[in-house]
Amino acid sequence: MAPLTSTDSRRFPVWGWALLVGALLAVLAVVFGPGAAPAPAPWEPEPAEVAEQSQAEGPLAADPGEIPEQSWAADLLTVELRSLGGIEAERIAPKRSGALEGAVLNEKKEGIEGVRMTIVGGPQDGWSTVSRTEGHYLFPELLPGTHFIRLEIPGYGETVRSHRVRKNGRSWRDFRVAPPVGVALQLRDHENDPLAGARVILGLDGPEVQSDEEGIVNLPPMVGGERVLLTIRAAGHVPVRQELNLVIRPAGAPPIEVPALPQGGRVIGKVSSWPGGPFPQISVVPRSNQIGTHKVAWETWQGVQVENDGSFVLEDLPTSHLVDIRVSHPSGVSEPRLRSVKPMSHTPTRVAFVVKRGQGRVAGRVLDLQGQPLPQATLVLEASDPAAMLGALYPGLEDVPSTTMLPVPAAMRRELRARTDGGFDFAVGDHPDGTGALVLTATAPGYQARRVLIQRSYADLEVQLSPDDRSASMRIDLSDRGRVPKIEWYLDGRPIDEVEGVQVERVAKRETLTGLSSGIYDVLVRAGEDVLRHDREFRVRGAAELEL
Structure with a gap:
């Protein structure tokens, strides 16, 4: 077949050229004509809005007015109360900007209720909580940094885990445990020879087993799961921690090799x-x-x-x-x-x-309302921003995210018992600049705790305590809700059933917290990760209603 040319009888028809030119003119008229709209740009998806806060830092707080009515539906509500002082007292409390939340799960990833969880060591030694519905737990007020947590698990036993709590928000951690597992370790000294006589401690201070002449340690069955904590100590060597993921090991499995311990x-x-x-x-x-x-x-x-x-x-x-x-x-x-x-x-x-003694002092007396001394009073002088204090004193803590238990320097926390005349005398000359004020807390049996903001030295500060009025209550009415969730209450970082004198009463769809001290509270109500209400100064005197 001959190639097509301009003189070929099979050239492009004239009517086709006419249609093509007409279409071109129509396009030019649209583009350049008066009032012409610009040609649409290629479609691109709009970027999703991202809150300036990671999941590990927890939900963003919302004002009550921003929450649509009945926008929530959850099987569990958490209500966190923090006492800020009496009605007429200063409304202050030390800042603890971290929190830890999650669940305790078994080997089938099922929640375990009734697990006692206790902070071990550091400034908050002894703080505890208990896992509730579906294994959920909450430590609402923790200092940022590494915390060690003892878990007492029904049906499993006791174990210790560690976790680093982030600044300014919630950290999330599910503690996964498994039935007890036995394991063998091979220990070596700083010259890589078998290390005899070393002590392997379950957790931080649990049962211990010594290594034999070959450096072998046969550990008894212990709670398994993820990141099981062991402490290894040997004379002349640096004490170290080892974290193991313990599952069922087959019979005859060789010992787990632990890196040689460094010389101390x-x-x-x-x-x-x-x-x-x-x-x-x-x-x-x-x-x-x-x-x-x-x-x-x-x-x-x-x-x-x-x-x-x-x-x-x-x-x-x-x-x-x-x-x-x-x-x-x-x-x-x-x-x-x-x-x-x-x-x-x-x-x-x-x-x-x-x-x-130093130059700066905070000295004075603790008295009752009649001016009589309270020798049984306990006084704690602590930083209003402990995290800032720790950062100023120990800048290296930011670089050791998983190994260093939070220290308790005197500049961050001092504690004294009042003298027979109610007197007290604290040194404050080591307070670092730029770390905020101090908070003095005075407590005595039968009296309401009193906090005083300390921004200078005092030689004769008088702190008067009022008799504790525990007649206040707080009620949540859920009668207009179709489904009634379970409510977990926390007061000053502790589960409410561990606070002496405070009780929860539930009648139909109304739940009341009784035995509260009259005063001002910071109140945070959440359903899962959703903040339903956050009152930074909620007045409680007599019967208070907390509306959702």
Whole structure:
């Protein structure tokens, strides 16, 4: 077949050219004509709106007016109350900006109710909660940082887990456990030889087993699951923690090899004098983190009390870290404030301190309304922003996200019992600049706690306590709801059934919290991750109604 040419009889028909030119003119008229609309751009999906807060930081708080009426439907409500003081008192409370929430799950990922969960060590030692519906638990007020949590699990036993709580919001963690599992470990010393006589401790302070001549440790059955915590201690070696994912191991499985333990160093020191009262305490925190094969058990050297003559010995410190050593005392200030040293394995590193009264003081008396002293009063002077205080004193904590238990320096928290005349005397000369004010809390049996904001020194501060009025109540009425959820109440970070004198009464679809002290409360109500109501100053006197 011959190729097509302009003279070929099979050329493009004339009527086709006419249609093509007409269509082109119509397009030009639309594009360039008067009032022409611009050609549409290719479609692109609009970016989704993302809240400036990660899931780990928890839900964003909403004002009650922003929540559509009856917009919620949940099987569980949590109501978190935080006492801010009496009706006429200052409305203050130390800032604890973190929280930890999740569930305790078994090997089938089913929730376990009734698990007692207790913070071990650190500034909030002893704080506890209990898992509820579907294994749900909540620690509503925790300091940011690493916390160690003991879990007492019905039908399983006791175990310890650790978790780092984020700043300014909620951290989420499901603790997954499994039936008890036995396991064998192979331990080696710093020269990679079998390590005999080492102690392997379940959790932080649980049962322990020693390694044999071959460095083998046969651990008894212990609660299995994810990130099971063990502590390993051996003379001359750095104490470390090991986390294991424990499942059923087949018979005859070889021991789990643990990386060789590093050799430890020694620090010898003395506090030559202090202004009476309790003995000074020593705490050690790493200046910065150095990633290695082990997690150091830094709590070994926190809260170490000096001997009668003020001497102390810190054994088996890591020789790879520069560490900060501090001395704490409620009535004095350490000089120097800290010593940064690098422990040595062969020659002890020596340090010396003296604790002086210092220039800044907060002194005064605790009295009742008739001006009589309250010698049974307990006084706690603590930072209004503990996280800022810890950040100023221990900047390296930000770099050690999973190994260092939160320390309790004197500048962050001091505690005294009032004298027979109701007197007290705190040192505050070591308060770091830029970390906010202090909060003085006075408590006594039969009296309402009183908080005082401390922004300067005092020589004769009088703190008067009022008799505790526990006649207030708070009620939630759910009678207009089709489905009535279960309500979990928390007061000042504790489950309500662990708060003495406070009870929950439920009649039909109304639930009432009785035995509350009259005063001002911060109230947060949530359904799952949804904030239903947040009142930062909720007045409770007599019978108060909390509307949802």
